[in-house]
Amino acid sequence: MNSITRSETRALAHTVLELDVNNHAGVMAHVVGMFSRRAYNVEGILCMPVGDGATSRIWLTVNEDARLDQMVKQIEKLEDVLAVRRHGAEHEVFERLEEFFR
Amino acid sequence: MTSPQTETLSGAQIVVRLLERQGVRRLAGIPGGPILPFYDALSQSTLIEHVLARHEQGAGFMAQGMARVTGEVAVCVSSSGPGATNLLTAIADAKLDSIPLVAITGQVSSALIGTDAFQEVDTYGLTIPITKHNFLVGSTVELLDVIPRAFRLAASGRPGPVVVDIPKDVLLQRIEISIWPAPGVADSAPAPDAELVATAAAMINAAERPILYLGGGVVHSGASSLAVELAEKASLPSVMTLMALGAMPVDHALSLGMLGMHGARCTNLAMDECDLLIAVGARFDDRATGKVAAFCPQAKIIHIDIDPSELDKIKTAHVGIRGDVKAVLDVLVAQVSARLRQTWLSRVAELKADHPLRMPGIEDPRSHYGLIRAVADCLDDEATIATDVGQHQMWVAQAYPLRRPRQWLTSGGLGTMGFGLPAAIGAALAEPQRTVVCFSGDGSILMNIQEFATAAEEEANVKVVLMNNYSLGLVFQQQTMFYGERIFASKFKGVPDFIKVAEGFGWQTLDLDQADDPVAALGKALASRGPMLIHASIDRREQVLPMVAPGAANKDMIGG
Ligand SMILES: Cc1ncc(C[n+]2csc(CCOP(=O)(O)OP(=O)(O)O)c2C)c(N)n1
Numbered sequence: 001m002n003s004i005t006r007s008e009t010r011a012l013a014h015t016v017l018e019l020d021v022n023n024h025a026g027v028m029a030h031v032v033g034m035f036s037r038r039a040y041n042v043e044g045i046l047c048m049p050v051g052d053g054a055t056s057r058i059w060l061t062v063n064e065d066a067r068l069d070q071m072v073k074q075i076e077k078l079e080d081v082l083a084v085r086r087h088g089a090e091h092e093v094f095e096r097l098e099e100f101f102r
Numbered sequence: 103m104t105s106p107q108t109e110t111l112s113g114a115q116i117v118v119r120l121l122e123r124q125g126v127r128r129l130a131g132i133p134g135g136p137i138l139p140f141y142d143a144l145s146q147s148t149l150i151e152h153v154l155a156r157h158e159q160g161a162g163f164m165a166q167g168m169a170r171v172t173g174e175v176a177v178c179v180s181s182s183g184p185g186a187t188n189l190l191t192a193i194a195d196a197k198l199d200s201i202p203l204v205a206i207t208g209q210v211s212s213a214l215i216g217t218d219a220f221q222e223v224d225t226y227g228l229t230i231p232i233t234k235h236n237f238l239v240g241s242t243v244e245l246l247d248v249i250p251r252a253f254r255l256a257a258s259g260r261p262g263p264v265v266v267d268i269p270k271d272v273l274l275q276r277i278e279i280s281i282w283p284a285p286g287v288a289d290s291a292p293a294p295d296a297e298l299v300a301t302a303a304a305m306i307n308a309a310e311r312p313i314l315y316l317g318g319g320v321v322h323s324g325a326s327s328l329a330v331e332l333a334e335k336a337s338l339p340s341v342m343t344l345m346a347l348g349a350m351p352v353d354h355a356l357s358l359g360m361l362g363m364h365g366a367r368c369t370n371l372a373m374d375e376c377d378l379l380i381a382v383g384a385r386f387d388d389r390a391t392g393k394v395a396a397f398c399p400q401a402k403i404i405h406i407d408i409d410p411s412e413l414d415k416i417k418t419a420h421v422g423i424r425g426d427v428k429a430v431l432d433v434l435v436a437q438v439s440a441r442l443r444q445t446w447l448s449r450v451a452e453l454k455a456d457h458p459l460r461m462p463g464i465e466d467p468r469s470h471y472g473l474i475r476a477v478a479d480c481l482d483d484e485a486t487i488a489t490d491v492g493q494h495q496m497w498v499a500q501a502y503p504l505r506r507p508r509q510w511l512t513s514g515g516l517g518t519m520g521f522g523l524p525a526a527i528g529a530a531l532a533e534p535q536r537t538v539v540c541f542s543g544d545g546s547i548l549m550n551i552q553e554f555a556t557a558a559e560e561e562a563n564v565k566v567v568l569m570n571n572y573s574l575g576l577v578f579q580q581q582t583m584f585y586g587e588r589i590f591a592s593k594f595k596g597v598p599d600f601i602k603v604a605e606g607f608g609w610q611t612l613d614l615d616q617a618d619d620p621v622a623a624l625g626k627a628l629a630s631r632g633p634m635l636i637h638a639s640i641d642r643r644e645q646v647l648p649m650v651a652p653g654a655a656n657k658d659m660i661g662g
Contacts, residue, residue, distance in 0.1 A: 025238070026226060026230070026236070026238065029227065029230055030230055033230050033231055037231055069414070070411065070414075070415055073410055073411035074411050076410075076411075077409075077410075077411055078235075079234075079235040079255060080235075
């Protein structure tokens with residue numbers, strides 16, 4: 001991504017989504033496929049197992065878009081998604097990662 | 103732990119047992135490499151009958167036919183690789199029409215996955231976007247969880263297809279088993295929000311020009327008679343989507359028939375005037391709404407659906423109620439007040455009189471509408487009516503007097519040519535007491551013509567009415583209307599002798615073109631038992647009218 005598009009992207013409002021999911025091989029494909037098949041870009045993605053590893057948490061940062069409400073409803077319908085929480089762009093999870101992307 | 107009941111069974115035997123326990127008594131499929139252990143186990147089942155399709159897409163649509171007429175989850179089976187890819191169209195079709203299906207696919211052994219092994223394909227990856235959920239089974243013991251879950255998921259909420267991809271080693275592995283899981287059944291839907299239902303009732307009571315808009319969800323949830331009751335009590339003129347045809351008898355006084363692209367002018371005009379739209383189990387599909395901004399422009403909207411993601415997806419509802427349509431209507435019927443609505447009903451009657459559906463030639467059994475009417479006249483409401491996709495499908499949707507939910511099988515969302523014959527076979531095998539008629543076109547029938555063999559083998563009571571216009575009629579019509587009459591790739595230069603083809607498959611045949619008394623010949627053919635091809639030539643220039651041009655508003659219809 002060149003610097004111009006990068007700063008343009010940043011100008012758009014972002015939403016951070018926090019998903020609790022079952023931890024198995026296909027979950028990530030189900031979640032990101034929901035975005036990719038609508039040509040809806042996922043700007044950032046982060047996933048780690050939680051607790052005993054039966055579930056994972058996925059963090060996504062996406063552009064705020066008229067389709068976002070529909071996206072969230074669709075993600076909530078996924079069998080392996082246990083919960084979806086929406087946060088503002090100010091959520092620190094991706095901010096703290098910034099240093100790894102310099 | 104071993105107990106006297108402990109058995110040692112292979113994964114394949116476990117799947118068969120779980121299907122038996124689920125109540126599955128018939129499934130359709132085609133065997134091959136990795137699924138063979140399952141077939142070996144199935145051969146020992148005294149409860150489950152296997153229908154050997156001649157193409158996996160045929161098997162998928164046969165299962166759909168079974169599911170559509172019974173409302174129960176149906177099963178299709180294929181091998182890995184090409185077997186699984188051949189199933190995809192039928193699975194995608196089930197997704198768009200919300201049909202409960204469990205597709206079991208064989209997969210190469212776990213150790214070979216990811217090596218480009220012979221007949222390996224990523225069935226899991228391929229089916230993510232076209233299923234409600236899918237599984238790649240990791241171990242034999244997992245089957246005890248996955249199979250009942252697949253049935254539960256297929257049947258719960260908004261129904262849909264579920265794929266279970268099972269590697270060969272998982273089918274072969276033997277494990278000890280003493281306790282069986284309960285069969286998977288549909289979860290009960292959350293109770294509808296009482297306050298929202300009360301608001302909806304108040305809106306209906308206050309409306310001057312309401313319209314009830316019924317979708318496929320009404321059929322799926324078994325709410326047809328409640329919907330009719332609601333319409334009658336509150337005097338609601340009612341429209342149906344393609345998927346809902348049969349939910350309210352088309353000749354009911356309050357019925358305005360099908361809405362949208364090929365609905366009657368009166369239907370779309372009435373919607374243009376309505377002040378309240380009550381959408382029930384419908385999803386505002388573009389073929390139904392036309393240009394969305396101009397759809398029911400004066401109306402407030404009540405939207406009732408079991409799938410929360412349908413609410414506000416296309417049109418923002420003033421009241422959106424998530425719930426099983428039947429449960430919601432049950433409460434709603436009690437809360438709406440009985441009203442006569444004389445002004446509105448007489449306005450609708452006026453629209454009906456001024457802008458009825460015109461069906462030229464309806465009296466002539468050698469014309470398209472007349473043939474459909476003549477077939478209907480030979481049958482009663484017990485008959486099941488399937489279609490393929492094209493002009494014939496729309497003519498049947500317009501002209502056939504559908505009066506019973508689950509009477510009507512058509513590929514609505516995906517619009518898949520080739521759907522009709524195998525779906526009709528599945529329907530006929532699931533309900534052998536009925537006559538199943540499949541209206542098809544000379545384009546569509548060739549897309550799954552191999553299933554003539556299955557129908558003959560199973561002696562399925564299927565009558566194919568082939569409306570032969572020697573062309574891909576709907577394409578021909580679109581090129582005529584919207585592409586400056588540049589007819590290209592839609593006229594067939596070579597057309598098979600369908601009578602000979604059918605005879606070659608062991609079917610009885612009737613060529614209406616040759617019949618002196620077509621009505622009598624039709625009556626005799628439809629009353630016979632077993633597969634029968636009824637062939638009739640149709641003028642290629644006939645069109646489906648009226649029509650809303652793609653992207654146009656429903657009130658601006660062409661023709662008719
Ligand atoms: C599998 C598939 N391929 C292509 C289409 C596009 N299509 C829609 S209708 C149609 C023509 C159908 O011809 P036919 O079955 O003869 O019916 P008719 O319109 O002549 O009644 C075509 C090609 C489709 N719906 N499905």
